[in-house]
Amino acid sequence: SKGGHASFMVKEMLEQPEAVRRTIQDRIGIDGSVRLDGLGIEESTFARINKVVVVACGTASYGGQIAKYAIERWCRIPVEVDLAHEFRYRTPLLDARTLVVAISQSGETMDTLMAVRYAREQGAVVLSICNTQGSTIARESNGVLHTLAGPEIAVASTKAFLAQVTANLLLALYLAQFRGSALREETFAVAKELRRIPDLIQRTLDRAGRVNALAADLREATSVLFIGRHVGFPVALEGALKLKELAYIHAEGFAAGELKHGAIALIDQGQPVIVIVPSLRHSSLLHAKVMSTIQEVKARGGWVVAVADDGDGVVAEWADEVIAVPESSPLLAPLLTTVPLQLFAAGLAAEKGLDVDQPRNLAKSVTVE
Numbered sequence: 001s002k003g004g005h006a007s008f009m010v011k012e013m014l015e016q017p018e019a020v021r022r023t024i025q026d027r028i029g030i031d032g033s034v035r036l037d038g039l040g041i042e043e044s045t046f047a048r049i050n051k052v053v054v055v056a057c058g059t060a061s062y063g064g065q066i067a068k069y070a071i072e073r074w075c076r077i078p079v080e081v082d083l084a085h086e087f088r089y090r091t092p093l094l095d096a097r098t099l100v101v102a103i104s105q106s107g108e109t110m111d112t113l114m115a116v117r118y119a120r121e122q123g124a125v126v127l128s129i130c131n132t133q134g135s136t137i138a139r140e141s142n143g144v145l146h147t148l149a150g151p152e153i154a155v156a157s158t159k160a161f162l163a164q165v166t167a168n169l170l171l172a173l174y175l176a177q178f179r180g181s182a183l184r185e186e187t188f189a190v191a192k193e194l195r196r197i198p199d200l201i202q203r204t205l206d207r208a209g210r211v212n213a214l215a216a217d218l219r220e221a222t223s224v225l226f227i228g229r230h231v232g233f234p235v236a237l238e239g240a241l242k243l244k245e246l247a248y249i250h251a252e253g254f255a256a257g258e259l260k261h262g263a264i265a266l267i268d269q270g271q272p273v274i275v276i277v278p279s280l281r282h283s284s285l286l287h288a289k290v291m292s293t294i295q296e297v298k299a300r301g302g303w304v305v306a307v308a309d310d311g312d313g314v315v316a317e318w319a320d321e322v323i324a325v326p327e328s329s330p331l332l333a334p335l336l337t338t339v340p341l342q343l344f345a346a347g348l349a350a351e352k353g354l355d356v357d358q359p360r361n362l363a364k365s366v367t368v369e
């Protein structure tokens with residue numbers, strides 16, 4: 001049941017603190033040590049991995065891009081992220097030292113399942129990250145790390161996405177801690193911080209009113225661009241996908257630095273651009289780069305909405321609107337910055353009188369290739 005909410009999607013967005021809390025529970029100790037029991041893959045197997053390939057589709061693939069930043073930083077293992085339906089057609093290099101991470105909420109997505117089968121045929125070790133217990137992808141993998149978001153009914157993924165990002169971070173922290181990391185202290189500190197993230201997600205949800213007002217302002221928009229840098233880039237892609245599928249508005253996500261290589265030609269008077277701003281305190285360099293992108297957009301008449309840290313005293317000078325989220329470590333920020341983008345897409349769909357649970361032309365799980 002919708003539990004009194006306007007839609008399953010609204011209910012599921014509100015369940016995000018709990019979805020993340022359950023995915024973390026028992027997996028991070030109070031000292032920040034990460035344990036992943038019952039994965040079905042031996043530690044000795046994880047110990048000899050020299051490459052990770054993430055395969056997934058849609059929203060799950062954006063979560064996978066966040067895994068790349070985390071695993072490469074903390075574990076120093078090269079990571080590729082592939083759309084599952086492209087993966088086996090490019091003759092990828094796989095062997096017994098390759099860990100393939102297949103991410104799927106449903107565990108039934110045919111494209112992802114075919115990638116899992118292909119990877120196993122090639123002798124790779126497959127770990128799936130699935131939300132549905134006993135799903136086909138989980139059964140056909142060597143091991144499974146479950147996200148514990150609970151059933152997701154709305155077609156557009158929300159709480160499952162935040163749970164996937166959480167599981168990806170847990171995997172990265174786990175690999176880093178037991179294989180040994182040059183950033184050992186950081187991994188323990190971030191793991192401790194991750195335990196507190198559900199409360200920050202709640203605080204972000206509590207600010208929905210401001211996002212809904214923005215959605216009302218942009219009711220007539222025919223195109224919205226999303227830009228981000230570092231992990232803000234996959235968040236931008238996710239924001240754009242949510243807007244397309246729920247509100248049927250043309251939207252695109254770009255890496256902030258890529259804009260000047262072509263897409264900036266799209267910016268004219270009044271073009272809405274939503275910018276995911278990195279934490280000023282944690283990464284002033286990245287922050288400065290994104291500020292200069294905002295200035296480029298503003299100089300061409302763009303209308304900038306920044307999603308930025310509470311503590312960011314600089315962004316307001318440049319952006320037309322600021323949506324503030326609680327401050328966090330850079331790699332945890334997607335768990336917060338995604339939330340206003342989901343609320344925005346759902347708010348715009350509601351403004352247009354659309355059914356957010358059942359967008360046109362879409363099914364909850366895509367079981368054809």
Ligand code: F6R
Pocket residue numbers: 057058059060061103104105106107108109112155156157158241242245364365366
């Ligand atoms: C978007 C969305 C889809 C799914 C994709 C993969 O909101 O829900 O992009 O993320 O179809 O589905 P799963 O995770 O079930 O494999």
